[in-house]
Amino acid sequence: VSAAAPSRSEIELGHRVQACLDARIRPLLQSHGGETEIAAIDGGIVTLRFLAACRACHYKSFTATAVVESRLLEIEGVEEVQIEGAPLSRHARERTRAFLANRHPLFDS
Amino acid sequence: VPLTADEVTVFDNVVHVANLDEGNFKLPDGAAMTDSWWRAVASWPQDHRPEDLDHLRHKWSIDEIHGIVFDGSTDFAMAQTVPLFDMFEDGFAHVERQYLLKEKDSERVVFVGGADPVYHGADGAVREIERQITEMGARSMKFYNGHSRGRSWKCDDRQIAYPMYEKALELGVTLLQFHKGNALGLERIEDLAPHDLQQVALDFPEANIVIHHLAFPYQEFAIDFARRFPNIYLSMSAWVNQLLTAPVPTTATFGHILSACGAEKLLFGSELPLFPVARQLVDLVLAVQIPEELQDGYGYPEITDAMRRQFMGGNLMRLLGMDPENPKL
Numbered sequence: 190v191s192a193a194a195p196s197r198s199e200i201e202l203g204h205r206v207q208a209c210l211d212a213r214i215r216p217l218l219q220s221h222g223g224e225t226e227i228a229a230i231d232g233g234i235v236t237l238r239f240l241a242a243c244r245a246c247h248y249k250s251f252t253a254t255a256v257v258e259s260r261l262l263e264i265e266g267v268e269e270v271q272i273e274g275a276p277l278s279r280h281a282r283e284r285t286r287a288f289l290a291n292r293h294p295l296f297d298s
Numbered sequence: 299v300p301l302t303a304d305e306v307t308v309f310d311n312v313v314h315v316a317n318l319d320e321g322n323f324k325l326p327d328g329a330a331m332t333d334s335w336w337r338a339v340a341s342w343p344q345d346h347r348p349e350d351l352d353h354l355r356h357k358w359s360i361d362e363i364h365g366i367v368f369d370g371s372t373d374f375a376m377a378q379t380v381p382l383f384d385m386f387e388d389g390f391a392h393v394e395r396q397y398l399l400k401e402k403d404s405e406r407v408v409f410v411g412g413a414d415p416v417y418h419g420a421d422g423a424v425r426e427i428e429r430q431i432t433e434m435g436a437r438s439m440k441f442y443n444g445h446s447r448g449r450s451w452k453c454d455d456r457q458i459a460y461p462m463y464e465k466a467l468e469l470g471v472t473l474l475q476f477h478k479g480n481a482l483g484l485e486r487i488e489d490l491a492p493h494d495l496q497q498v499a500l501d502f503p504e505a506n507i508v509i510h511h512l513a514f515p516y517q518e519f520a521i522d523f524a525r526r527f528p529n530i531y532l533s534m535s536a537w538v539n540q541l542l543t544a545p546v547p548t549t550a551t552f553g554h555i556l557s558a559c560g561a562e563k564l565l566f567g568s569e570l571p572l573f574p575v576a577r578q579l580v581d582l583v584l585a586v587q588i589p590e591e592l593q594d595g596y597g598y599p600e601i602t603d604a605m606r607r608q609f610m611g612g613n614l615m616r617l618l619g620m621d622p623e624n625p626k627l
Contacts, residue, residue: 246524250597260440274560276599278588 199230202266206235213260218243218252225257225272235261239275249275254285260288262269300585301603303371307625308580309611310375310533311567314369314391314511315399319357322360327385327483334482338380339572342542349573350451356462358571360398365454366571368406371577373611374627376438376567378475379412384446386481389417392424397434404435405627408618411436413460416449424465431469439466444490446483454497463502464546474505475560476497479513480536490518499527506617508565509536512551531613532559534583535567541582546589553588553598561605565613584610 197204206227209293218224223243234241237257243249253276323329332355341345344488348354367375388395389394393411400409411430413423439462443448478492483533491492492513494542499507510533513520517537524530532555533613540548555564566583573579584606588598599605615622 208490242382247525247558274562276556276560276605278597278599280590280594292354 195230199232202235203227203230204266205232205264206261208233209260209264209283214245214257219257221246228273233266234266234271235269236271236273238273244274249279249292250281253277254282255289258282259286259289264292300587301579302605303580303584306430306584306607307611307622308372308374308566310367310372310510311329311533311565311570311614312378312571313363313375313399313570314378314380315358315360315363315385315395316391316526316571317357317388317395318355318390320355322354322357322382322386322388324385324387324611330384330437331482335572339539345574345578348571354571360402361394363399364402365572366575368403369566369575369577371580373569373625374406374614376408376410376614378408378410378440381412381414381417381442382477382482383414383417384449384485387569390624392436393430397436400435406408408437408627409435410438410439412442413462414442415451415462416445416482420458420461427462427465428469431466436473437471439471440477442477443494444477444481444485444487446485450485450489451495452500459498462499463498463505467504469501471507473508475508475510475533478509478511479516480511487515491516492523496523496527499523499530504528504584505529506531508533510567512537517551521555521558522599524555524563531563531565531617533565533567534535534609535569537571538567538583539569539572539579541579543605549588549597550592550596551584552586553592554600556588556601556605557598558594558626561608562613564609566610580610 222241224240225243227236227238228238239249253272253275261267261270315441318332332569336354366596376512377399379390379393379396383389397409400407415423418426427439429619443453449571451458479490481487481490492509497508506529508531512532520532524532537551568576568579592598595601612622615625
């Protein structure tokens, strides 16, 4: 959560994000030896931290957008997803979102 | 609107009180190195480079370097020894002269010592490190392991290199810096490849390792190592100075590092007196942005103010244990 005392809505959002991570994201990452955790929630901005094999993976940018961001943005109240150490351009993120809008079966879980 | 130097703590990772006087050259290597250095900058705009070859080729004084480093833009700087004994009698940037810059302004200058197991002998290098830390206040050590005429050593040599690191760590100095790639003379470039730092990073997890010059032409490897090893960092030394003459590949390098390693692995370094004054380079780096076509085509991130605060000084402050809210050496 943010450095200041979290608001009630941030706490509730944190619970929803954690539930999504546990059910739909962490199992996928763990299948490759990866892991993630919540670093901060500030309003609607969710910041995650990649751990284990995800931390320095060559493909972390793709994981960040296609696997993580796409699922978290479906949660009510999530406006933006940031991942420490895996910055990516707006262009690349928008392109990936458009691609995933077609619900490619590879990412539809 | 880009950040200004007044809005960010600028901690320069690398300046040298260099001795480029002809009397210091070990001919022909020293002259060749200085000439090649000059050729690299001669095409730069006149107000963005040393005045001429003669001006570059002199024994820079403590006051001269202090004046161009602290011209209003830079808050802190590391005076780096360069133990490069092949080309210069006193090693290009001698221990005592870097120390004197720190003595002149100890609230703003960090003294980076240097030792070499071929130049000092294996045991002598360990003693040198102890002397420089305990008697001279070195807070980091610099190594240059590639040498001409078959006198290189490997950074992961357990008998030759590790005792030096162990001594530094024993005395509380955890920041170990390495000139990699970017051969300045007739060294075998393979000797300066960064590959031997992988084992060092694993064997000394308490150490933080800085690769200088992106290990050119091994930059892909250097970036890969900084991406994977939590304790390997990359300095901007020398390659960032190409922002003027080669902005496209230089900004692409920024993008590559930021997307692979994150801003927390990058350290601003000016290589003064390669640039005539700090402010010009500081302003250039503060204004640098990844062009739209590279953001689009490579996915490189836009450089944010938060990133700038990290690589301009925040990262070095963290590595030295400084309080970013009230930074003091």
